[in-house]
Amino acid sequence: MLATYRIDQFNLLNKLFDLEVVYLYDSMQGLKINQKALEAQCNFRFSYFLRGIKYGARVFRFGIYKKIKEAKPDIIMGYEYSLTTQYLLFLRSLGLIHQKIGSMIDDSMDMCHHVQTRVRELALNQTAERLDFLVVMSNEVSRFYQKRFNLNEHKIIVSPILQITERLRKEPDRLETYAQNYVEKYNLSGKKVLLYVGRFVPEKALPFFLDTISPILQERGDTRFVLVGEGAEREALTTIIKEKNIEGKVLFPGKYQSQELYGWYLSASGFVLPSISEPFGAVINESLIFGLPVLCSQLAGASVLINSENGLIFDPLDKGDTVEKVNLFLKQIKPVDNICLISKIPLIEDFRNDFIREWKKLL
Template sequence: MSQALPRNQRFLRIAVVTPILPVPHDPTRGRYIHETARALGRLADVRTWFAQPRYPSLPGLAPRSFLDGNVGADYALDGLDLDAFTYPALPGLSRVSNGYAIARALKPRIRTFAPDVVLAYWLYPDGFGALRCARALDLPCIVGARGSDIHVRSGLNATMTRRTISRADALLTVSDAMRLSAIERYGAVPDRTHTIVNGFDTGVFHPRPQAAMREKLGLPPDGRLLVYVGRLVATKGLLELVEAFGALAAADPHLRLALVGDGVMREQLRATIRSNGLEGRVLMPGAMEPAGVAEWICAADLLTLPSWSEGYPNVVVEAIACGRPVVATDVGGTREIVDASNGLLVPPRDAAALRGALDTALSHPWDREAIATAIARSWHDVAVDTLAVCHRVVAAGGR
């Protein structure tokens, strides 16, 4: 439950810094940050800086974990006062310098805006760069962790993440599991580490008639449909999912799987689907806006998310809001969302366990109406909770 803000608190100026926002070539990227910043902008004076690494156009230097491509300074997103900028980088090679490059690019921009506090999402390099900039301008800084920026860190990344957390005025996490990980692994100070779970757009993600959604999407009215929504990358467990689906599909000729999203693994997945004789059974409609995602979820019988690592997976919340059960891996904060009333949890990287859970979930008589009413948290709630931490940090005068 969000806490109410005292009426006498003044209107804050907040500089939001993030490397993750929806872009034309990847419209699902960073939707939760977009929604948080947009809702926060209704409660405070917020400007968002979109930090993008600028890689040289040379063969073999493209990033391996996300679709590369930058937007220009004139890029706009609904509800945001946005400033998109780039900084020079080399995949892997400039890891140690990226935070400093971000700080240099941010400093004149944030000085002109003159905020009360800097709020950076993604711990390293962007949180480090924002923190360094804030210190140079004598401003307090809050950093927010989203998932793999805490759970999938090693070597230099882990060292710089620890340094960022230790120097920030507050740390925001999206699940209690992530909060505990930050405290135990990175030495985060408990009373400066706050869990603020994500919300969802209640106007988009809600139950809809399954038959109508299938007709709209051109899907057969019969048979069962599994849906995955997210980036097409190995760490989302997609090879395990295709393997598990192949075993189930052999016994059920009317079972289908939809992989909604895009990513660097797209062509590899298509080749795997062909080699396993699953063409026509595995659909790849691409990445889409939230309204399209909701239609695919409501057309499905259940959603699956077999990730190796998660923070607080929004798509799981969105599926439950649509009244759909979930089969997901027991990682990060997923167990804070999924229980026996709305889904099943399995260990990561285990195709056999995933296949068994999917089979069980498909035959279980779920109460979709009860599932859909279990979660009610809006992005306004997230913004209120986030603003409360901002006020606390500003009132304390930073560290």
């Protein structure tokens, strides 16, 4: 699907290659987005293949071979160890296509060590060495694949999610206006605001996290937990809030997108991602771009971005560690004060040059 966090990456890839992206989904389940607004930001060619077979979370789309014959690409890239990737390798084994074939693998280190299903493990073992290249999210995952499958590092492209700082931070006056409105509407001035952005789904472990930190919220009058998003676990969260008597301490402003969302990063003191399963976590990039310190799950791929200067890492499955790190994090972050983007210095380095160097392995 066309995702906000992929746009900058694909736009930059289009400067290195003549890129065309074929999407097999037009939306993410449980996530409503303004698709037209996203499409307007794309500088690369794209199309949608939506006809095909769906079995659970797996899909197979019709028309792939025809598209390859028409486009005549030099390089074809699938995703994960999916049916699409397997089909591409099958076509090549029959001699029907001859292109270089790779795949984007979004695994975190935790996912590398704890493969989700037996089917995926079989696909991994049968596929990794047959691909001409792999695209992974971090150097740690690259080293894992090099060691496990005896792969040359030149066969692995390290390409974490790339979002361009100047694009997200453009129109500062508008962003500051959104932020100021949020601060006034929810009475956040002078409060230490812990922000979460994303879906309310089981892998984010929000109910467990909220239940764990509820004593902290009960004790601290200066702290607010703001959850921006929507999802099936909203009811479970609401139940915990009532049981723990922390109404007013936990806020649900709704779902936001683009600049209206970015305004929330300016309205907060720190960001938290308590996921128990997270390939990467693009919201970590966004938080750091807006100068927001991050309390990040050690199970998230984006934990590789966190250091002593921009946040803390915690074990979301360990209640003791979670409480300890939340208390420490709250001591480190500052209450919401004057809204000023220029004072929020980015806490993430610009790795566009690294991105270009890695992808040039295919040239």
